[in-house]
Amino acid sequence: MWRPPGSLPPQPAAGEAAAALRRLAAFLRRALPLCRAHATQLYARGLWQRLVAAPPDAVLRALRRPLREPSGAAGGAWGFSGQNKRMYWECVCWPRPYRCILWTVMPLWFQMIDDDTFSNVFCENSEKLINVDLFALAAEYYSLSHLGVCTPLEELLKALGGDNQGSTGIKTDEFMNNKKSHEVQVMSELVDKIANYCGIKQVIDIGSGKGYLSSFLSMQYNLKVYGIDSSNTNTNGAHERNRKLKKHWRAYQSRARANPESQRLEKANDSPVQNEIKCKAVNEGTLNNSCLQSQDQRTTQDLVPSGVFTEVATSETSKQTEIDLVAQAQCNESRLSEEAFAILDVLPANAVEIFSSSQCNSGELCEEEKAKRKMASIKAKASKSSESNLYFPLTSYVTAETELGDIITDLEDCIMVGLHTCGDLAASTLRIFTAKPEIKAVCSVGCCYHLLSEQYENQEDCTEEVWGFPMCQYLKDKGWCCGRNARMSACLALERIAVGQMLPTDSLFYRAVLQVIIEEIYGVTKSERHVGKIFSKSSSFLDYVRKALKKMELDDSKLPDSCIMDYYEKYKHRMNELEAFNMLKVVLAPCIEVLILLDRLCYLKEQDNIAWSGLVKLFDPVKSPRCYAVIALKK
Numbered sequence: 001m002w003r004p005p006g007s008l009p010p011q012p013a014a015g016e017a018a019a020a021l022r023r024l025a026a027f028l029r030r031a032l033p034l035c036r037a038h039a040t041q042l043y044a045r046g047l048w049q050r051l052v053a054a055p056p057d058a059v060l061r062a063l064r065r066p067l068r069e070p071s072g073a074a075g076g077a078w079g080f081s082g083q084n085k086r087m088y089w090e091c092v093c094w095p096r097p098y099r100c101i102l103w104t105v106m107p108l109w110f111q112m113i114d115d116d117t118f119s120n121v122f123c124e125n126s127e128k129l130i131n132v133d134l135f136a137l138a139a140e141y142y143s144l145s146h147l148g149v150c151t152p153l154e155e156l157l158k159a160l161g162g163d164n165q166g167s168t169g170i171k172t173d174e175f176m177n178n179k180k181s182h183e184v185q186v187m188s189e190l191v192d193k194i195a196n197y198c199g200i201k202q203v204i205d206i207g208s209g210k211g212y213l214s215s216f217l218s219m220q221y222n223l224k225v226y227g228i229d230s231s232n233t234n235t236n237g238a239h240e241r242n243r244k245l246k247k248h249w250r251a252y253q254s255r256a257r258a259n260p261e262s263q264r265l266e267k268a269n270d271s272p273v274q275n276e277i278k279c280k281a282v283n284e285g286t287l288n289n290s291c292l293q294s295q296d297q298r299t300t301q302d303l304v305p306s307g308v309f310t311e312v313a314t315s316e317t318s319k320q321t322e323i324d325l326v327a328q329a330q331c332n333e334s335r336l337s338e339e340a341f342a343i344l345d346v347l348p349a350n351a352v353e354i355f356s357s358s359q360c361n362s363g364e365l366c367e368e369e370k371a372k373r374k375m376a377s378i379k380a381k382a383s384k385s386s387e388s389n390l391y392f393p394l395t396s397y398v399t400a401e402t403e404l405g406d407i408i409t410d411l412e413d414c415i416m417v418g419l420h421t422c423g424d425l426a427a428s429t430l431r432i433f434t435a436k437p438e439i440k441a442v443c444s445v446g447c448c449y450h451l452l453s454e455q456y457e458n459q460e461d462c463t464e465e466v467w468g469f470p471m472c473q474y475l476k477d478k479g480w481c482c483g484r485n486a487r488m489s490a491c492l493a494l495e496r497i498a499v500g501q502m503l504p505t506d507s508l509f510y511r512a513v514l515q516v517i518i519e520e521i522y523g524v525t526k527s528e529r530h531v532g533k534i535f536s537k538s539s540s541f542l543d544y545v546r547k548a549l550k551k552m553e554l555d556d557s558k559l560p561d562s563c564i565m566d567y568y569e570k571y572k573h574r575m576n577e578l579e580a581f582n583m584l585k586v587v588l589a590p591c592i593e594v595l596i597l598l599d600r601l602c603y604l605k606e607q608d609n610i611a612w613s614g615l616v617k618l619f620d621p622v623k624s625p626r627c628y629a630v631i632a633l634k635k
Helices: 014-036 047-051 056-064 072-076 082-092 096-105 108-112 132-141 153-160 178-198 212-221 232-256 260-282 289-301 316-332 335-344 367-382 424-435 473-477 484-489 494-498 505-520 541-551 561-605
Strands: 202-206 224-229 391-395 414-422 439-447 610-617 628-634
Touching: 014 047, 014 473, 014 484, 014 561, 047 561, 056 132, 056 561, 132 561, 153 178, 153 610, 178 212, 178 414, 178 439, 178 628, 202 212, 202 424, 212 224, 212 391, 224 232, 232 391, 414 424, 424 439, 424 561, 424 628, 439 561, 473 561, 484 561, 494 561, 505 541, 505 561, 541 561, 561 610, 561 628
Parallel strands: 202 224, 202 414, 224 391, 414 439
Antiparallel strands: 439 628, 610 628
């Protein structure tokens, strides 16, 4: 029976979350021109001269080296003096990777810095970026960890309690890539603990894709999972992938449970097969051979239905229940019943059919039929505890108005999850959660922010009534709009770039120069056709331009090779502009993501039926950049 949460970790109050959102929104509103600019238009629209006051090399130096104390007016704006000033700059001059640690161990900084500190990052009149050091510091200051609205994963797992059923030594990276393995292991453990905490066994995986999370929740944690995806190709692929996982799962479990107890259980699994052989020998005269053959045929036909995965090895608790039920039956049944059960024990529970009375010539139930009915009933009861260990891949397009009862006929108290649900699907997941009484908890990790629909962007072209952004009332009242380019920036991976996985500057440079060519030569400022990923297929800039013009269906015969190379020579010395511009957007990217996440959290805080809600960092951001989950439990 579902029970409301009792002792979960402290959650950010609604007022705290709203205050953090307001502060971040105020900073981002000044940074919007930079957020909304696109790198491909850097040269064509003169974006650097319009948006950044400092030269590119100075910006790159500021973002690559430890920060130094600002001088002149910028330094005076901090208002620090004496010991505080020396303490701050001694710490801030540490290498950049360590400054995040310093923020957490020096609460004094939060007393020394307030939102007014960053008022001089942008020029009030021209809106240009004028202080790069403060800009970088502000990006760190407005991150989730420093805003104080993020709940540590360890605290949540500890509060949820329960046994760690997943610690069986089974390595998911044997059938998933490293990124997916990391995500599935971490998220499935949390989902299982939430389900146990709430006393529920049904999980709905929205945007289940290839079914990795759904399969693992079913196999490893004995949960009944419905995986819903809009792509029939993904659903069919999930069926096939689940079949293969089922085939290999026995080997993984055998390796993970290599101990005396598992060996004893394996012997118990083997004994019914021996009993079946004995039964055929001892009762050959009593138990009709033809009846055995017909039952054997039914067994072949009635194995696990397509799309439903049942774990190969049942839990020890289920086995003990089955043994107790069998012992009780043996006390009351004849030797024939005992032998019949020995045969039935090697069959799946759903492989047993109940005969109709018309199958017996006497008009009454024969002893054989009685025995089979009795054993079928016993097997059904004994397997009841493992019936929830199922995975159903389903195809359906889910929106905020979707009626889950129309898709899932046996909908019951459940938890809704989503691992990297794209665009509006993450917002729809939260709306469905708040609207449906059967959904008791939600754990949603969103991605693909550029696919979000925005209520206050291009309103004349949209007829939707439910939008992906904004969700909370504050941003709606402000008419807040990020814009697609800003949402694209939110998808950038700062942590990966920090460890050396740099942006593809060369391909971006090619694309930015190409934009100048198609605007100046062809007069095209906006095109429905996309260039696509042709950089890796091009041998040179000349080859790149030729291929791009063909994809855009532009006549390249009017453009000689010499003209193309003139454009290349004109802009190649300005490549540092592009690199510096992209670094500014990368540094700002986490702030835009935090705005979207806080919008979703504040939406949950506005609901009356939510008992606990928070943002939790689930994954290593280097392995999985979209690492934050929105989690909530109902009253």
